[in-house]
Amino acid sequence: xxxxxxxxxxxxxxxxxxxxxxxxxxxxxxxxxxxxxxxxxxxxxxxxxxxxxxxxxxxxxxxxxxxxxxxxxxxxxxxxxxxxxxxxxxxxxxxxxxxxxxxxxxxxxxxxxxxxxxxxxxxxxxxxxxxxxxxxxxxxxxxxxxxxxxxxxxxxxxxxxxxxxxxxxxxxxxxxxxxxxxxxxxxxxxxxxxxxxxxxxxxxxxxxxxxxxx
Numbered sequence: 001x002x003x004x005x006x007x008x009x010x011x012x013x014x015x016x017x018x019x020x021x022x023x024x025x026x027x028x029x030x031x032x033x034x035x036x037x038x039x040x041x042x043x044x045x046x047x048x049x050x051x052x053x054x055x056x057x058x059x060x061x062x063x064x065x066x067x068x069x070x071x072x073x074x075x076x077x078x079x080x081x082x083x084x085x086x087x088x089x090x091x092x093x094x095x096x097x098x099x100x101x102x103x104x105x106x107x108x109x110x111x112x113x114x115x116x117x118x119x120x121x122x123x124x125x126x127x128x129x130x131x132x133x134x135x136x137x138x139x140x141x142x143x144x145x146x147x148x149x150x151x152x153x154x155x156x157x158x159x160x161x162x163x164x165x166x167x168x169x170x171x172x173x174x175x176x177x178x179x180x181x182x183x184x185x186x187x188x189x190x191x192x193x194x195x196x197x198x199x200x201x202x203x204x205x206x207x208x209x210x211x212x213x214x
Contacts, residue, residue: 008051008052011052012051012052015048015049015051015052016052016053018155018156019045019048019049019052019153019154019155019156019157019159020156020157020158020159021049021052021053021159021160021161022158022159022160022161023053023160023161023163024160024161024162024163025162025163025164025165025197026053026054026055026163028142028163028164028165028166029054029055029056029106029142029163030166031056032104033104033139033140034100034101034102034103034104034105034106034107034137034139035101035106035107035139035140035141035142035166036101036106036107036109036130036133036134036137036139036140036141036142036190037050037054037058037106037107037108037109037141037142037144038108038109038110038111038130038141038142038143038144038187038190038191038194039108039110039143039144039145039146039194040110040112040116040121040145040146040151040191040194040195040198041110041112041113041114041115041116041146042115042116042117042121042146042148042151042152042153043115043117043148043152043153043154044115045153045154045155046110046115046146046153047060047108049146049153049159049161050108050144050146050161051079051080053161053163054106054163056106057080057105057106058080058106058107058108059080059081059082059097059100059105059106059107059108060080060081060082060107060108060109061081061082061083061084061093061097061109062076062081062082062083062084063083063084063085064083064084064085066081066083067083082096082097082100094129094132094133097109097133097137098133098136098137101133101137101139102137102139106142107133109129109130109133111126111127111129111130111187111190111191111194112124112125112126112127112191113126113127113129116151117151117152118150118151118152119151120151120200121151121191121195121200122195122200122201122202126184126187126188126191127187128180128183128184128187129183129187130186130187130190130191131172131182131183131184131185131186131187131190132180132183134169134172134186134190135172135174135182135183135186138169139169140166140167140168140169140171141166141167141186141190142163142164142166142167143163143164143167143190143191143193143194143196143197144161144162144163144164144194144197145161145162145164145194145195145196145197145198146159146160146161146162147159147160147161147162147198148160162197162198163197164193164194164196164197167189167190167193171189172185172186172189174186188202
């Protein structure tokens with residue numbers, strides 16, 4: 001048994017109990033293959049809740065400062081983390097994400113780029129990172145909605161992780177040689193699908209995203 005499997009078997013039930021997590025749509029997670037996993041970002045604990053809810057290892061970016069203490073850095077690497085420099089555009093972290101997806105792993109990216117605590121996610125902006133990774137890795141995406149009270153996941157609250165059906169790579173309609181405009185549009189499509197799981201619409205951007213599939 002791997003370290004991750006053992007830790008997950010031990011800690012997942014505890015996490016689900018503490019966060020009172022209800023998981024919906026777990027059957028939508030493919031048993032194999034690389035995907036970008038995208039959810040709304042409500043709390044620094046979102047990664048923990050997602051990891052406890054998925055039946056596959058989730059890889060995710062963590063700020064590089066967390067890796068300075070080597071024993072802790074080694075620990076979080078074992079449970080899926082890899083470093084990112086949040087002070088600027090970290091090309092290395094993006095390349096790592098693309099490589100991991102290409103190897104058939106699930107990489108968790110929050111399209112909003114930062115936490116929006118107690119704020120309606122449909123009123124927030126998104127970054128192009130998820131679309132960029134999907135474009136370069138030629139992979140699909142799994143939209144996820146973190147449904148919480150007042151858009152803030154917290155211990156002992158009533159929380160639901162809703163996992164949607166995967167979006168196939170072909171649905172993004174990437175243009176060969178395309179750039180940021182294509183990545184933005186793909187990210188907006190993913191985020192609009194994620195919000196739809198929670199009964200929300202992503203204004204303007206959601207309408208543009210729908211045009212890609214027509």
